[in-house]
Amino acid sequence: MKGGWFKVYAIGYLLFLYAPIILLPMFAFNDATVIAFPLSGFSTRWFSAMLEEPTLRIAVKNSLFIAVTSSVLATTLGIFAARASTRYRFPMKTGLMGLIMLPLVLPEIIVAVSLLVVLLGLGINLSLWTVILGHVLICTPFCIAILSSAFQSLDQSLEEAAYDLGESAASTFRLIILPLVMPGIISSLLISFTISLDEFIIAFFLAGTEPTLPVYIFSQFRFPAAVPVIMALGTVLVCLSILLLTIAEYFRRRGIAKSGGKDTGGFL
Amino acid sequence: MIAFQDVHKYYGEYHALRGITATIRAGEFFSLLGPSGCGKTTLLRTIAGFEGISSGAVMIDGRNMAGVPANQRPTNMVFQSYAIFPHLSVGENVGFGLRKARLPKAELAAKVAEALDMVGLDGYGDRAAHALSGGQRQRVALARALILKPKVLLLDEPLSALDKKMREQMQVELIRLQRQVGITFILVTHDQEEALVMSDRIAVMFEGEIAQLADPETLYRRPNSRKVANFIGTMNFLPAKILSETGGKIEIEAQGFGQLTLEAEQAPGAASGDGAAVGFRPETLTILFEGQTATDRESMATIEEVVYYGDMTYYDVRLDGTEKPIRISMRNVFGRPVLEIGERTRVTWSSGALVMFR
Amino acid sequence: MSAGQRWRNWRQTEAANGLLMVSPTAIYAILMLAAPLGTILLYSFLTDGYLKIIRDFTMSNYVEAWTNELYRTVMLRSLGVSMTVTFVTVLLAFPIAYFVSFHVEASKKSLWLFLITIPFWTSYLIRVFLWKVILGYNGVVNSSLLGIGIIDQPLDFILYNVNSVVITLAHAYAPFAILPIFVALEKIDRSLLEAGQDLGESKFRTFLRVTLPLAMPGVIASVLIVFIPTIGDYVTPQLVGGPEGRMVANLIQLQYLKLDNYPLGSAIAVSAMAIVTLVSVIFVGLNRRYLKGPK
Numbered sequence: 041m042k043g044g045w046f047k048v049y050a051i052g053y054l055l056f057l058y059a060p061i062i063l064l065p066m067f068a069f070n071d072a073t074v075i076a077f078p079l080s081g082f083s084t085r086w087f088s089a090m091l092e093e094p095t096l097r098i099a100v101k102n103s104l105f106i107a108v109t110s111s112v113l114a115t116t117l118g119i120f121a122a123r124a125s126t127r128y129r130f131p132m133k134t135g136l137m138g139l140i141m142l143p144l145v146l147p148e149i150i151v152a153v154s155l156l157v158v159l160l161g162l163g164i165n166l167s168l169w170t171v172i173l174g175h176v177l178i179c180t181p182f183c184i185a186i187l188s189s190a191f192q193s194l195d196q197s198l199e200e201a202a203y204d205l206g207e208s209a210a211s212t213f214r215l216i217i218l219p220l221v222m223p224g225i226i227s228s229l230l231i232s233f234t235i236s237l238d239e240f241i242i243a244f245f246l247a248g249t250e251p252t253l254p255v256y257i258f259s260q261f262r263f264p265a266a267v268p269v270i271m272a273l274g275t276v277l278v279c280l281s282i283l284l285l286t287i288a289e290y291f292r293r294r295g296i297a298k299s300g301g302k303d304t305g306g307f308l
Numbered sequence: 309m310i311a312f313q314d315v316h317k318y319y320g321e322y323h324a325l326r327g328i329t330a331t332i333r334a335g336e337f338f339s340l341l342g343p344s345g346c347g348k349t350t351l352l353r354t355i356a357g358f359e360g361i362s363s364g365a366v367m368i369d370g371r372n373m374a375g376v377p378a379n380q381r382p383t384n385m386v387f388q389s390y391a392i393f394p395h396l397s398v399g400e401n402v403g404f405g406l407r408k409a410r411l412p413k414a415e416l417a418a419k420v421a422e423a424l425d426m427v428g429l430d431g432y433g434d435r436a437a438h439a440l441s442g443g444q445r446q447r448v449a450l451a452r453a454l455i456l457k458p459k460v461l462l463l464d465e466p467l468s469a470l471d472k473k474m475r476e477q478m479q480v481e482l483i484r485l486q487r488q489v490g491i492t493f494i495l496v497t498h499d500q501e502e503a504l505v506m507s508d509r510i511a512v513m514f515e516g517e518i519a520q521l522a523d524p525e526t527l528y529r530r531p532n533s534r535k536v537a538n539f540i541g542t543m544n545f546l547p548a549k550i551l552s553e554t555g556g557k558i559e560i561e562a563q564g565f566g567q568l569t570l571e572a573e574q575a576p577g578a579a580s581g582d583g584a585a586v587g588f589r590p591e592t593l594t595i596l597f598e599g600q601t602a603t604d605r606e607s608m609a610t611i612e613e614v615v616y617y618g619d620m621t622y623y624d625v626r627l628d629g630t631e632k633p634i635r636i637s638m639r640n641v642f643g644r645p646v647l648e649i650g651e652r653t654r655v656t657w658s659s660g661a662l663v664m665f666r
Numbered sequence: 667m668s669a670g671q672r673w674r675n676w677r678q679t680e681a682a683n684g685l686l687m688v689s690p691t692a693i694y695a696i697l698m699l700a701a702p703l704g705t706i707l708l709y710s711f712l713t714d715g716y717l718k719i720i721r722d723f724t725m726s727n728y729v730e731a732w733t734n735e736l737y738r739t740v741m742l743r744s745l746g747v748s749m750t751v752t753f754v755t756v757l758l759a760f761p762i763a764y765f766v767s768f769h770v771e772a773s774k775k776s777l778w779l780f781l782i783t784i785p786f787w788t789s790y791l792i793r794v795f796l797w798k799v800i801l802g803y804n805g806v807v808n809s810s811l812l813g814i815g816i817i818d819q820p821l822d823f824i825l826y827n828v829n830s831v832v833i834t835l836a837h838a839y840a841p842f843a844i845l846p847i848f849v850a851l852e853k854i855d856r857s858l859l860e861a862g863q864d865l866g867e868s869k870f871r872t873f874l875r876v877t878l879p880l881a882m883p884g885v886i887a888s889v890l891i892v893f894i895p896t897i898g899d900y901v902t903p904q905l906v907g908g909p910e911g912r913m914v915a916n917l918i919q920l921q922y923l924k925l926d927n928y929p930l931g932s933a934i935a936v937s938a939m940a941i942v943t944l945v946s947v948i949f950v951g952l953n954r955r956y957l958k959g960p961k
Contacts, residue, residue, distance in 0.1 A: 046765040053762045057785045057840060060796035063806065067799075075799045121691035128684025136688060140695045145890070147898020147942075149915040150935055153922050154702035157709065157932075177698050180691065200358055201391035203379045205405035205456065219395050238789050241900050241915075245923070257791050261905065274792040281787040289780070 068271040086272040103253035110175035111232035118183025126191040141181045152245040166248030174242035179232035190224025230288040309334040315364035326516040337486050339495045339503040342513035348496045357381045384453035385462040390445040392437045399433030405456045423451040443474045463495045500540045532577035544634040548586035562586040564627035568659045575664035585665050590637040592661035602656040611651045710932035727933035744913040748897040751835040759843035767851035786841040794905050797834040801825040826908025834902045843888045850884025914938045
């Protein structure tokens with residue numbers, strides 16, 4: 041098998057992967073209400089229409105709030121769990137860590153319905169905060185995966201050296217551990233943010249009456265007239281994701297350079 | 309000034325330290341020497357406070373260190389990996405321990421500069437810590453520890469990561485540094501040459517116990533067991549029997565040497581299971597060439613193997629009346645012939661160089 | 667030693683510190699995950715009453731879930747779809763993982779990975795919707811094929827059925843499938859492969875006898891990573907599945923949000939999870955037996 045055929049396959053595969061996404065800007069700037077070929081002229085009216093939609097504005101605001109809060113909470117919980125798992129041995133460790141990481145293999149709908157049942161049973165009203173509860177649950181395992189790797193590459197003798205030189209546990213954490221795992225923390229925040237922003241099912245089940253972005257998009261799908269605006273929105277979201285990812289990658293490389301490690305290729 | 313009083317340590321079922329009792333003097337360069345797994349690093353870490361002990365006491369300057377956490381002990385440590393903080397500069401690393409003292413900037417800078425100067429790194433203050441070589445990192449680690457003027461400096465295999473030339477250089481550096489600063493240095497190493505070169509006294513450890521604690525010369529000339537004898541340098545053994553012991557003198561019968569009278573101090577150890585033997589270092593026997601006369605006693609031997617080393621030649625010879633060959637080391641003198649396998653030669657020796665292992 | 671002293675001693679141990687450190691996250695998981703999961707397990711054994719749940723223990727929900735032809739069809743269809751998607755996705759993913767690992771130079775590898783995973787970071791909803799656009803009656807595929815002249819009537823079997831669900835899910839989960847295989851391939855010591863060839867084996871045989879077995883842990887991970895979430899996917903069947911393409915998640919949502927029948931919904935959910943666990947365990951077990959490789 042020569043590299044030649046593989047490359048052809050790879051290019052073909054990439055085309056398959058990007059096919060739907062390439063359509064986004066194509067139809068976002070298309071001067072027509074129907075999503076079909078051939079293309080009409082170039083137009084930015086869908087972007088202006090998008091900016092004027094009031095429900096969209098609220099949905100975006102809500103989703104951003106949920107995403108930021110979820111990512112901060114999930115990263116915090118992730119720091120505790122990752123530190124515990126990489127540094128300490130303790131009873132029931134496998135069981136507890138297994139439970140915490142379980143959302144990775146559970147379909148989201150199971151998480152959504154089980155939380156719904158419990159929250160309603162307890163008489164708690166559905167709101168943005170109930171969505172945050174669900175999002176933190178599914179984001180934390182990702183944070184732990186990223187942060188565990190960051191903590192593990194931390195030389196334990198660095199902490200001991202800080203102790204030996206007179207620092208306390210808290211100041212050691214602040215001066216030595218935190219700066220060195222910061223790239224992991226940033227990656228963790230960005231990944232949780234992205235997951236939360238795009239997550240649909242849990243938001244659908246647990247948001248109550250407040251609009252969130254994915255739910256808003258979902259509700260627009262049955263109006264053919266609204267579709268081009270969704271295309272415009274999608275284009276913006278794609279560019280935003282790529283931007284965030286590039287920033288995450290930049291910080292990751294900078295973090296490695298600052299502490300003189302080696303680049304093992306991608307925080308993935 | 310550091311005392312171990314019957315220190316035991318268990319890791320679960322594993323008995324890592326078995327009743328360590330020893331005293332380390334102030335201002336000493338002291339080494340803990342032994343093979344991997346003997347407990348030397350564990351013992352060092354109990355001084356630093358990174359390991360607790362199961363029973364007994366660790367005393368520093370008469371004060372029991374039980375319950376005193378590592379960050380409050382009057383000790384500082386140079387770690388095997390040096391543990392230089394990669395995100396700080398060299399100057400920030402060295403000055404790290406003085407953070408709590410909240411010195412004015414100028415004073416801190418002066419102290420850092422002084423410490424760097426002491427280890428031969430003046431001017432390196434602004435360099436990034438992660439861009440240094442191994443030897444430079446070690447110096448930074450030393451400066452960082454010594455700037456705090458600890459009573460004891462602990463060094464955990466500091467030279468094992470360096471190449472041979474760097475190691476020899478640093479050995480001299482460390483001795484010089486210790487004399488200059490005047491505090492107690494405690495070094496952990498598995499390299500017996502290193503320990504012999506640098507230490508005032510050495511504790512040889514096997515399997516959690518101190519086998520022998522003495523200055524290098526005593527360890528070399530009068531090891532108290534075959535294990536210690538074999539660990540430090542090389543030693544020849546020939547079967548021997550103790551005939552009688554009276555008042556400071558010991559009568560022995562040794563293969564190849566015949567019947568001899570030894571001083572009591574030449575049989576320092578207790579009985580081991582290995583069988584009685586007499587031991588002697590390769591350089592304590594001398595091959596006599598044409599025309600040379602014996603300095604003391606003389607025996608005949610047959611050359612079985614010749615190993616040429618440049619400045620030395622090692623001869624494996626079999627003394628008359630023995631079954632196995634023993635090794636003699638001879639400095640090569642310009643113009644002197646190298647003997648051949650099969651040749652018969654005269655060998656001279658003194659009974660004072662022998663060590664009796666019971 | 668007093669009880670107080672013993673407590674203080676234990677507090678300082680590694681075990682205590684570890685438990686303390688993990689407790690915020692663990693408590694959260696217990697409250698938000700373990701307890702709710704237990705609750706729906708419980709509900710699956712209760713009876714549905716009008717507007718509330720009657721606390722009568724019964725197996726009738728499970729009986730209903732498995733005997734009702736519609737429900738059974740949907741569950742088996744979900745299983746079938748998921749297995750098809752897994753098979754197709756992993757099969758297509760292997761060559762590209764192999765390509766990036768073996769035929770791309772080291773410095774460009776993270777770039778390729780970056781390119782492969784970008785689509786994953788865009789909105790899933792929108793991607794599914796775009797497939798609807800592509801496969802629709804007036805969609806991209808049909809209008810292009812019509813325009814070129816290959817067909818003269820739009821194809822109608824490519825949307826609103828199982829086919830579209832499979833295509834969409836295969837697209838969505840492709841990056842998930844590629845990464846574990848890539849990681850496993852990267853770990854293979856290249857000198858092993860060279861040794862094989864040095865001993866006279868052809869490249870293909872080296873692949874079969876050395877590369878493939880060593881990559882198996884990655885393939886297994888890949889299979890599980892695709893299989894488990896796809897069986898419970900909601901969005902894709904809802905948007906592009908049509909009435910023939912409904913899967914388990916749509917059924918569950920129906921029972922919970924529309925029909926308010928929590929016990930039945932729970933029974934279906936638990937059944938679905940049981941199927942997933944069973945299949946996964948069988949799969950991993952079979953692999954262990956036949957490959958006797960590392961986990």
